[in-house]
Amino acid sequence: MDPAVAAQPDATPPDQRVDRLTRDLADALEQQSATSQVLETIGRSALELRPVFETVVRHAIRLCAADGGYVHQLNGDVYRLEVARGGRPEFLRYLEEHPIPQGPGTLVGRVALEKRTVQISDAAADPKYEWHRGQQLAGFRTLLGVPMLAEGHVVGVIAVWRSRVEPFDDREIRLVTTFAAQGLIAIQNVRLFRELEQRSGELARSVDELRALGEVSQAVSLSLDLDEVLNTIVTRAVELSGTDGGSIFEYEPSTAEFVLRTCFGTSAELAEALSSIRIRVGETFIGRAAIAGEAAQAEDLDRQPPDLHIEELRRHGWRSLVTVPLRREREIIGALTVRSKVPGALPKPTVALLETLASQSTVAINNARVFRELEDKTRQLEVASRHKSEFLASMSHELRTPLNSVIGFSDVLLDRMFGELNERQAEYVGDIRDSGRHLLELINEILDLSKVEAGRMDLELAAVSLPDLLTQGVAMVRERADRHGIAVSLDVAADLGRILADELKLRQVVLNLLSNAVKFTPDRGSVVVTASLVDGNAKVSVRDTGIGIAESERERIFEAFQRGGREARSNKEGTGLGLTLSRQIIGLHGGRLWMESELGVGSTFTFAIPVGIPSPPGLAVPLKATTPMRDGRSAAGSVLVVEDDRRSADLMRVYLDGAGYTVSITGDGLEGLEMVRRLSPRAVILDILLPGLSGWDLLTRLKADPATAAIPVVIASMLDERGAGFALGASEYLVKPIDREALLDALGRCVAPPKGKRTVVVIDDDPLDLELVEAVLAPVGWTVLCATGGEEGVELVRRERPSVVLLDLLMPDVNGFEVVERLRADPSVVDVPIVVLTSKEITPADHERLAGRISFLAQKGTFQPAELIDLVGRVASAPTIQSNEPP
Numbered sequence: 106m107d108p109a110v111a112a113q114p115d116a117t118p119p120d121q122r123v124d125r126l127t128r129d130l131a132d133a134l135e136q137q138s139a140t141s142q143v144l145e146t147i148g149r150s151a152l153e154l155r156p157v158f159e160t161v162v163r164h165a166i167r168l169c170a171a172d173g174g175y176v177h178q179l180n181g182d183v184y185r186l187e188v189a190r191g192g193r194p195e196f197l198r199y200l201e202e203h204p205i206p207q208g209p210g211t212l213v214g215r216v217a218l219e220k221r222t223v224q225i226s227d228a229a230a231d232p233k234y235e236w237h238r239g240q241q242l243a244g245f246r247t248l249l250g251v252p253m254l255a256e257g258h259v260v261g262v263i264a265v266w267r268s269r270v271e272p273f274d275d276r277e278i279r280l281v282t283t284f285a286a287q288g289l290i291a292i293q294n295v296r297l298f299r300e301l302e303q304r305s306g307e308l309a310r311s312v313d314e315l316r317a318l319g320e321v322s323q324a325v326s327l328s329l330d331l332d333e334v335l336n337t338i339v340t341r342a343v344e345l346s347g348t349d350g351g352s353i354f355e356y357e358p359s360t361a362e363f364v365l366r367t368c369f370g371t372s373a374e375l376a377e378a379l380s381s382i383r384i385r386v387g388e389t390f391i392g393r394a395a396i397a398g399e400a401a402q403a404e405d406l407d408r409q410p411p412d413l414h415i416e417e418l419r420r421h422g423w424r425s426l427v428t429v430p431l432r433r434e435r436e437i438i439g440a441l442t443v444r445s446k447v448p449g450a451l452p453k454p455t456v457a458l459l460e461t462l463a464s465q466s467t468v469a470i471n472n473a474r475v476f477r478e479l480e481d482k483t484r485q486l487e488v489a490s491r492h493k494s495e496f497l498a499s500m501s502h503e504l505r506t507p508l509n510s511v512i513g514f515s516d517v518l519l520d521r522m523f524g525e526l527n528e529r530q531a532e533y534v535g536d537i538r539d540s541g542r543h544l545l546e547l548i549n550e551i552l553d554l555s556k557v558e559a560g561r562m563d564l565e566l567a568a569v570s571l572p573d574l575l576t577q578g579v580a581m582v583r584e585r586a587d588r589h590g591i592a593v594s595l596d597v598a599a600d601l602g603r604i605l606a607d608e609l610k611l612r613q614v615v616l617n618l619l620s621n622a623v624k625f626t627p628d629r630g631s632v633v634v635t636a637s638l639v640d641g642n643a644k645v646s647v648r649d650t651g652i653g654i655a656e657s658e659r660e661r662i663f664e665a666f667q668r669g670g671r672e673a674r675s676n677k678e679g680t681g682l683g684l685t686l687s688r689q690i691i692g693l694h695g696g697r698l699w700m701e702s703e704l705g706v707g708s709t710f711t712f713a714i715p716v717g718i719p720s721p722p723g724l725a726v727p728l729k730a731t732t733p734m735r736d737g738r739s740a741a742g743s744v745l746v747v748e749d750d751r752r753s754a755d756l757m758r759v760y761l762d763g764a765g766y767t768v769s770i771t772g773d774g775l776e777g778l779e780m781v782r783r784l785s786p787r788a789v790i791l792d793i794l795l796p797g798l799s800g801w802d803l804l805t806r807l808k809a810d811p812a813t814a815a816i817p818v819v820i821a822s823m824l825d826e827r828g829a830g831f832a833l834g835a836s837e838y839l840v841k842p843i844d845r846e847a848l849l850d851a852l853g854r855c856v857a858p859p860k861g862k863r864t865v866v867v868i869d870d871d872p873l874d875l876e877l878v879e880a881v882l883a884p885v886g887w888t889v890l891c892a893t894g895g896e897e898g899v900e901l902v903r904r905e906r907p908s909v910v911l912l913d914l915l916m917p918d919v920n921g922f923e924v925v926e927r928l929r930a931d932p933s934v935v936d937v938p939i940v941v942l943t944s945k946e947i948t949p950a951d952h953e954r955l956a957g958r959i960s961f962l963a964q965k966g967t968f969q970p971a972e973l974i975d976l977v978g979r980v981a982s983a984p985t986i987q988s989n990e991p992p
């Protein structure tokens with residue numbers, strides 16, 4: 106036992122003390138069990154207060170030895186009875202019928218007023234007490250009232266009473282206070298629960314709305330089917346607003362009317378009626394709302410100023426209407442409406458929701474309009490682009506035809522085929538030819554660019570030897586570079602071989618870069634071409650020590666018609682299209698073209714394209730032979746020219762080709778010896794001053810070798826040393842300059858001239874072109890017969906059986922395609938070779954139509970006179986039809 110307690114002296118006799126302690130214990134136990142019962146009730150009846158108050162009052166009466174008790178709860182600004190126990194039924198009815206305001210005249214009123222526990226020892230004797238009727242009915246004397254206080258407000262009062270005068274002691278007051286606290290907990294529980302319930306309700310609604318909005322946005326963004334989207338929207342609008350039906354109208358500005366787009370929850374008859382009436386913007390309920398730009402509610406259609414739309418709705422039994430305008434900025438797009446069969450207005454949040462749906466409809470309608478416009482524009486663009494292509498194709502034909510004459514005749518004049526020109530004349534004719542070529546280049550590039558832009562430039566991919574292509578490219582600019590003392594070098598990595606590419610187009614790119622490099626490099630500079638394999642890409646760089654390109658020009662030079670600074674522009678060569686086209690062509694190959702440069706120091710243009718051929722080099726890819734170089738041909742009975750001066754060699758080729766010989770050329774003595782052994786030509790034309798091996802040495806060796814001793818050698822030299830020549834075994838000796846006649850005569854004395862007629866039939870509707878071909882071919886021994894139309898041409902070919910036919914494609918009467926068909930169908934001329942030269946844009950379809958039936962197909966104006974002579978000679982002497990057609 107606690108010694109301090111034991112030390113406390115107590116005057117009460119021991120058995121009384123035991124009694125009191127026992128009673129206290131019982132009280133405490135009872136109190137505890139009452140409290141736990143109240144708490145249990147609170148736990149059970151989460152939403153109902155009455156059972157809690159009943160438990161409270163019952164226990165309070167019992168534990169306080171009271172005769173009755175009641176609980177009042179604040180309701181508005183008065184306190185109303187919740188539960189009561191004790192007292193007669195009349196009293197209970199009185200309590201029920203008399204809610205109590207704040208004030209000193211009643212117990213509850215006084216507790217509410219003073220916000221604290223109030224005890225009235227004797228209601229009958231209290232001067233301020235006024236509730237005498239109640240007091241008489243119940244017969245109470247002593248009253249105790251305890252407040253239930255929440256945040257400074259008395260939300261309820263618990264009262265207990267005795268019909269005798271006997272004030273409640275402290276213990277009893279504490280007890281009731283405990284019960285009041287529990288009652289308060291119950292009240293707040295219920296309030297919280299209600300709030301929670303309301304919140305979850307709101308939340309659920311919001312979730313529904315969000316889901317609907319999500320669905321609608323998805324419909325708007327995923328579907329271009331406007332009807333489907335608007336249907337979704339009006340359905341959701343009706344569902345979410347809890348109305349019975351709705352519609353979406355689209356506004357038609359040209360008539361200032363709303364047109365029904367879709368309905369939901371609407372009878373077929375009403376839908377029909379709504380489609381047929383004219384809902385004008387200024388004269389209707391929905392129109393006025395649209396102008397105002399705000400939602401409007403017609404709570405009762407019976408009391409609404411009637412319009413066509415509202416009348417129709419009323420006739421079909423609708424009683425209320427909400428309209429939300431669809432607007433884009435100030436423009437009216439339409440209206441979204443929902444309606445009910447009963448009168449009434451929608452709450453604000455619902456209208457806000459409808460406004461959101463309305464803006465979604467606006468987006469949907471607008472999307473659909475934009476899409477329609479886009480489709481229209483695309484169609485128009487397609488037509489325009491077709492027209493443009495047709496225009497370009499015909500324009501290029503119209504331009505190329507006269508250009509062909511300009512270039513061709515100036516070439517003929519410059520080749521002195523009809524006599525000498527004086528210096529001035531030569532200069533002017535040269536200018537005419539250069540301008541013509543420039544124009545032709547321009548036309549070709551414009552056409553190419555327009556093809557790339559229209560997506561119609563197709564690549565003819567084949568395995569192409571990049572080293573060969575680069576070598577040929579360098580060879581083509583070599584002459585010009587030499588003239589300016591510019592060193593050109595080529596360095597190709599050993600592991601770089603064939604790549605998958607369009608040979609002609611890639612050659613165009615290489616040539617563009619190379620000729621730019623030479624063009625923009627001052628005399629005695631250098632141009633270095635390097636090619637290597639980097640990560641499966643063939644990388645080709647052309648570096649020059651030229652004028653360089655200013656920072657500001659670097660991107661612009663890749664744009665069409667952009668030519669660099671003033672210097673470049675004042676240079677008359679160049680079209681400003683080359684780089685644009687090159688970049689496009691490399692792009693089509695899946696590669697990249699770029700440039701680095703420093704002004705005054707030089708530029709490097711580089712492209713990289715995927716090699717595209719698996720290693721070992723693709724077997725499946727057809728190997729397209731690089732276009733044969735001039736001396737690549739070998740034919741039995743050819744004439745070999747060993748001559749290191751290119752101009753002389755070219756001239757001899759023209760003369761010999763024209764006479765039907767097949768010509769091979771070399772500029773080196775040793776190579777000449779090797780070629781004689783390999784080709785066994787019918788004759789050799791030999792220069793004396795040669796690199797490698799002199800003409801005398803070569804002649805000596807040929808005559809010493811039994812395999813070559815019989816081959817006649819014609820010496821053509823600046824030196825007149827006939828004696829030595831004949832002594833060493835030469836058959837003929839010519840002193841330069843050599844004319845055609847003399848060469849052919851000398852050759853003719855050694856070898857029998859090539860057999861066969863030398864007749865060409867030219868079929869072309871352009872008299873200038875006929876004249877041009879004649880001017881080129883007649884001087885070298887061809888008999889040129891002309892026909893100005895297909896019909897006449899076919900006749901001429903049948904009658905003459907020429908060695909070659911030169912044919913134009915576009916002609917007024919019987920066109921070139923038909924001429925080819927007729928000649929190929931006629932056994933008597935089926936084997937006469939045909940060369941088609943046209944100024945028409947050559948399409949893949951043309952290729953297909955002519956494939957296998959002709960020997961050669963080319964664009965007019967691409968040949969210089971010597972090349973035409975070469976081509977015709979070659980085709981005429983070819984044993985079978987050879988073709989430059991892709992397989």
Ligand code: ADP
Binds near residue numbers: 682
């Ligand atoms: P162009 O036919 O005029 O050469 P391009 O498209 O090939 O057309 O080139 C456009 C311009 O880019 C040229 O006019 C020139 O100013 C500049 N350019 C191209 N290559 C070089 C280079 N290697 N050095 C300096 N400038 C160059």
